[in-house]
Amino acid sequence: MNPFAPARDFLDLTLQGHTPQQTSWHTPALQAQWLGHGLLQLTPHAANPQQEQILLSTGIHGNETAPIEILNSIINDLLNGALPLACRILVVLGNIPAMQSGKRFVDYDMNRLFDGAHAKQPDASEARRAAELEQAASAFFAAAPAGAPRRHYDLHTAIRGSVFERFAIYPFIHERQHNREQLAWLRAADVETVLLHSKPAATYSYYTSERCGADAFTLELGKARPFGQNELARFTGIDRALRERLSGHGTTATPDISGMRLFKAKYDIVKHSGEFVLHLADDVENFTALPHGMTIAEDVEVRYVADGGEERILFPNPKVGIGLRAGIVIEPASLD
Numbered sequence: 001m002n003p004f005a006p007a008r009d010f011l012d013l014t015l016q017g018h019t020p021q022q023t024s025w026h027t028p029a030l031q032a033q034w035l036g037h038g039l040l041q042l043t044p045h046a047a048n049p050q051q052e053q054i055l056l057s058t059g060i061h062g063n064e065t066a067p068i069e070i071l072n073s074i075i076n077d078l079l080n081g082a083l084p085l086a087c088r089i090l091v092v093l094g095n096i097p098a099m100q101s102g103k104r105f106v107d108y109d110m111n112r113l114f115d116g117a118h119a120k121q122p123d124a125s126e127a128r129r130a131a132e133l134e135q136a137a138s139a140f141f142a143a144a145p146a147g148a149p150r151r152h153y154d155l156h157t158a159i160r161g162s163v164f165e166r167f168a169i170y171p172f173i174h175e176r177q178h179n180r181e182q183l184a185w186l187r188a189a190d191v192e193t194v195l196l197h198s199k200p201a202a203t204y205s206y207y208t209s210e211r212c213g214a215d216a217f218t219l220e221l222g223k224a225r226p227f228g229q230n231e232l233a234r235f236t237g238i239d240r241a242l243r244e245r246l247s248g249h250g251t252t253a254t255p256d257i258s259g260m261r262l263f264k265a266k267y268d269i270v271k272h273s274g275e276f277v278l279h280l281a282d283d284v285e286n287f288t289a290l291p292h293g294m295t296i297a298e299d300v301e302v303r304y305v306a307d308g309g310e311e312r313i314l315f316p317n318p319k320v321g322i323g324l325r326a327g328i329v330i331e332p333a334s335l336d
C-alpha cells in the first residue's frame, strides 16, 4: 500500500500540498506518523530506549534540492522495508512554498528566523513556518527517552562552488565539548571540513543544539541545483552514512578525526546598507584564501580587510537583505 497515493511518495505529497488519507499507519517494521505538511515521524516497533533520536531536516532553503531527493529516497526505503530502522526519526521538509517555486526563500531567509527571530519578521511567510519547525523539533526531543542521544542533521547545498566540496557547520555550543564521535561520522560521510561557529545564530541547527540539547550540524553537501539536475553520485558518502546511522550501524567506538580540516568563524561581514560592495567575483569559491591586506568588502563607514594571510571567505553573498550576513571570515582552528 502507498499511504501517500495518489501522490508518489512523501516528497511528491508535500510538493502537491496534500494531506494523506491516513495520518498514522504501520509497516511490519515501524510506525509512521504524518504530523503536518513536510513533517513525518518514524518509530521502529523494536526500539531500544537508548537508541539515538534523529531529526533530519532539509529544504530549509527551497532551491537546495539534492539533499531533499536523497532524504526522500531514504524515507521510501524505510517505508518499503528495504532499509531497517533502528532509531526514532523526525523528517522535516522545511520551506515548502520555496521548494515549489525553486527559490531559496519566498519572503525572508528561513535560516535567519529560528531561536525566536521569527517574532521580529511577523509579515514574512517563513516566520510562521520557522515557529512550527521549532515546535516540531522541541516536541520530538521532549518525547525522547531520558538519556537517549539527540542528533540533528540539517542538510543543505551552497550557492557557490567550494574549495572543499562538502563541509559541516557546527553551531556555537555553550558548556559542552565538540562531539568527536559525530565528527568522525562526518568524516566517514566524506564531510572532512568543519566550521566551528563562534557565536549564537538564528539557524535551525543552533536552535536544536541550544534549546533541545542535540548534537546539531548544518551540512553543506555540494552546490545547489534544481530538482532533477543533481549529480547524485557526488552525494554517495552522506547517503551511505545516513543509511548506516539510521539502521544502527553508524557509530564508532574509537572516533578518528585525524586529517579533518577545522576552521572557526572569526567575524561576519554584514551588509549594513544599499552601499555595500563585495570585492569578490561571483566565481570565487567558498574557503578561498584571502591575501593579507585585501579589501574584502566595503559599506558606509566600514571596510573589511583581510589580516594575516590565514583567513578564508565563506558564503560571500552581496544580495542578502540589509542587516544580514553577507559572508563569514574564517581561520584555521583546533578542537578544545
Ligand SMILES: O=C(O)CCC(=O)N[C@@H](CCC(=O)O)C(=O)O
Pocket: 061, 111, 112, 156, 157, 158, 159, 160, 169, 201, 203, 205, 218, 315, 316, 317
Ligand atoms: O551558499 C551560501 O551562501 C549559503 C548556504 C547556506 O544556506 N548556508 C547556511 C549556513 C548556516 C550556518 O551558518 O549555520 C545558511 O546560510 O543558512
Ligand SMILES: [Zn+2]
Pocket: 060, 061, 064, 156, 157, 158
Ligand atoms: Zn542552505
